[in-house]
Amino acid sequence: MSENQSHTVKQQRYGFPWKQVIGLLLSLALTFLALWIAIGLALPVTATLTIIVGLAIFQAFIQLFLFMHVTEGTEPVHQLIGILFGIYVAFAVVAGTLWILAYAL
Amino acid sequence: MIESIKSFMGWFFVTGDPMIYGADASIALASIGIVAVLTYFKKWKWLWEEWLTTVDHKKIGIMYIIAALLMLFRGGVDALMMRAQLTLPNLHFLDAEHYNQVFTTHGTIMIIFVAMPFIFGLMNIAVPLQIGARDVAFPFLNALSFWLFFFGAMLFNLSFVIGGSPDAGWSSYAPYAGAEMNPGVGQNYYLIGVQISGIGSLATGINFLVTILKMRAPGMTLFKMPLFTWSILITSVIVVFAFPAFTVALALMSIDRLFGAHFFTIAAGGSPMLWANLFWFWGHPEVYIVLLPVFGIFSEVIATFAHKTLFGYAVMVWSMVAISVLSFITWLHHFFTMGNTAPVNAFFSISTMLIAIPTGVKIFNWLFTLNKGRIQFTTPMLWALAFIPNFTIGGITGVMLAMAPADYQYHNSYFLVAHFHSTLIAGTVFGIFCGLHYWWPKMFGYLLDETKGKWAFWIFMISFNICFMPMYFLGLMGMTRRMYTYPAGLGWTPINVVMTIGAVGMGVGFIIMAYNIVWSAIHGKKDKTGDPWDGRTLEWATSSPAAEYNFAHIPEVSTRDAFEAMKEAERKGEADSKKPYAPIHMPSNTGIPVIMSAFMFVAGFGCVFEWYWMAIPGAIGVIACMIARSFVYDDHHFIPVEDIERTEAATGRLS
Numbered sequence: 001m002s003e004n005q006s007h008t009v010k011q012q013r014y015g016f017p018w019k020q021v022i023g024l025l026l027s028l029a030l031t032f033l034a035l036w037i038a039i040g041l042a043l044p045v046t047a048t049l050t051i052i053v054g055l056a057i058f059q060a061f062i063q064l065f066l067f068m069h070v071t072e073g074t075e076p077v078h079q080l081i082g083i084l085f086g087i088y089v090a091f092a093v094v095a096g097t098l099w100i101l102a103y104a105l
Numbered sequence: 106m107i108e109s110i111k112s113f114m115g116w117f118f119v120t121g122d123p124m125i126y127g128a129d130a131s132i133a134l135a136s137i138g139i140v141a142v143l144t145y146f147k148k149w150k151w152l153w154e155e156w157l158t159t160v161d162h163k164k165i166g167i168m169y170i171i172a173a174l175l176m177l178f179r180g181g182v183d184a185l186m187m188r189a190q191l192t193l194p195n196l197h198f199l200d201a202e203h204y205n206q207v208f209t210t211h212g213t214i215m216i217i218f219v220a221m222p223f224i225f226g227l228m229n230i231a232v233p234l235q236i237g238a239r240d241v242a243f244p245f246l247n248a249l250s251f252w253l254f255f256f257g258a259m260l261f262n263l264s265f266v267i268g269g270s271p272d273a274g275w276s277s278y279a280p281y282a283g284a285e286m287n288p289g290v291g292q293n294y295y296l297i298g299v300q301i302s303g304i305g306s307l308a309t310g311i312n313f314l315v316t317i318l319k320m321r322a323p324g325m326t327l328f329k330m331p332l333f334t335w336s337i338l339i340t341s342v343i344v345v346f347a348f349p350a351f352t353v354a355l356a357l358m359s360i361d362r363l364f365g366a367h368f369f370t371i372a373a374g375g376s377p378m379l380w381a382n383l384f385w386f387w388g389h390p391e392v393y394i395v396l397l398p399v400f401g402i403f404s405e406v407i408a409t410f411a412h413k414t415l416f417g418y419a420v421m422v423w424s425m426v427a428i429s430v431l432s433f434i435t436w437l438h439h440f441f442t443m444g445n446t447a448p449v450n451a452f453f454s455i456s457t458m459l460i461a462i463p464t465g466v467k468i469f470n471w472l473f474t475l476n477k478g479r480i481q482f483t484t485p486m487l488w489a490l491a492f493i494p495n496f497t498i499g500g501i502t503g504v505m506l507a508m509a510p511a512d513y514q515y516h517n518s519y520f521l522v523a524h525f526h527s528t529l530i531a532g533t534v535f536g537i538f539c540g541l542h543y544w545w546p547k548m549f550g551y552l553l554d555e556t557k558g559k560w561a562f563w564i565f566m567i568s569f570n571i572c573f574m575p576m577y578f579l580g581l582m583g584m585t586r587r588m589y590t591y592p593a594g595l596g597w598t599p600i601n602v603v604m605t606i607g608a609v610g611m612g613v614g615f616i617i618m619a620y621n622i623v624w625s626a627i628h629g630k631k632d633k634t635g636d637p638w639d640g641r642t643l644e645w646a647t648s649s650p651a652a653e654y655n656f657a658h659i660p661e662v663s664t665r666d667a668f669e670a671m672k673e674a675e676r677k678g679e680a681d682s683k684k685p686y687a688p689i690h691m692p693s694n695t696g697i698p699v700i701m702s703a704f705m706f707v708a709g710f711g712c713v714f715e716w717y718w719m720a721i722p723g724a725i726g727v728i729a730c731m732i733a734r735s736f737v738y739d740d741h742h743f744i745p746v747e748d749i750e751r752t753e754a755a756t757g758r759l760s
Contacts, residue, residue, distance in 0.1 A: 089346045092433045
């Protein structure tokens, strides 16, 4: 609403984007770590999956906090609804898929 | 050498069918014609500066609609070819392979390159105006979305003449769509073309979500927004959450086909059923992506031409919210017969039936809006009124299909085909035609002719029923979808003949509409007021077509139906005094979106043919465009007060 008026165009100068760079490096590190765990180590399948899922959740938090400004914004209720809906959809697709394909496993 | 070139050409271009050669010739002639006209009238600079580089949401909307109308023509020709083949038993107008390709491209094009872009076009035009904004939140991204869609659609359409069309249906089920059973480039075209345009769709969803949440005029709380804007807000949420599943599914199948992985092949532990599962996890929300916006359009149009405020506004909104939540837990009803356990089928059967409740609530709200209204039967209103009964038939048959045990009878029969055409034509197509006629004056500054519009409406609507009503019975008589011909003596022939007559009638209706567009461009009634329909929402408060900056002053909103309230205040003589103009800040045009999307096309074409010498430079081009964009600081300009005064004076709005 008031954002509509706040089109003040100042060529704001931000400092060096440390947050983003750290986020990028961490994301790359986690991705290659997951790849190495799956391909490089010969762990049991359950162990591999557990570790990879753990790394994925950690990476999701990196996305939320270092790139997606989840702590900023003027209307936190939008963030909350968005995240809750995201969790709902993620639950639907993961739990639903497992349930649906359970007969074939 | 010459022999190898010859064999390459024979494989590269689609050969052997006179209809394809005809298409080759007409594509070549049309391309030469366009280039010649642009060169002769020296319009290249105009095309580049006014359209290809624009970030103006209204122009992007118009380009979306032009592209969608062209695609509708192609999808319609596909439909007519199928109907021609099926009119009589044992025809050989198309062979089985060609028929498979035609129903695949028909479905893919109609959903992904007609319904979605048409809706994106209408929302680009109307949403920023309805919320009193000067553009969308991310104008650059908006242009990029359009060009990604456009080049994705072009890549998909190229399959028709180069390399061969996909033939695994619009749902592209594994294992048939996999590399082993479906060699060649057809399925690659599907995967890559749809993927590229899907990236654009996802970006549009994000863009409009942010626009509606952040750019509303002062005073416009969420529950004072026009209902079309509400429908787009909810649609955007569905786009953002549903499309990633499809992106992943397409990427996995691309990896299967291009690099020999086995996500969807049983051979190395993959699961073909997983494709159906992921496809429909996107596919079912997708039908609400193309339906909820037209619910919004009908709400606007019915309120406007009943000259009443919408009945049950809050209930309408909460119904759409309920539909969006339910839309993510019904996807299995597309494959009840895949062999799932009974509890799974029971759950998804019930969740599907639940969707009928909020939808039914909306139907009754529209009826109560009409109740005691002063109804004006304009062309957009006719489309909206016809939607209610025709769509309800599609909805009711949907509940029939939702019953899992009964679905074992209906599944993949023409009953199903009739059901989804009843919802997608009587819902989406009627809705986009309704919105097209309704917002046409806002787009171009003149009205479409009412008489021709009504002719087109009646012929299309009656023909639609002639085509699809008998189809339900044909399905119950046992004809299944996707069969390219059938023997005589099954009693299907008379119904098929009637259906083909209806299909031709729909084509005639479309041609009348196209003629109406051409005729009205020359003779159409000018809209000098900016408010030709006595509208209720803010898009009618500005001139037609709206100036580059939309509103000289950002309107202040205190109630629903904001423009109706402003007109009421003016009638009472309470109009506020004019404030002085201030320079307006606008985004600047940029060529990066179209160039970046063209690189994406090159990369995509390379991937389709597995020519990585082509795909890798294309991808590097895409990345180079992203880097170039990161260093653009001068991406905006101010419109000086003199220009605003001149523009406002030209439309008689300077007081």
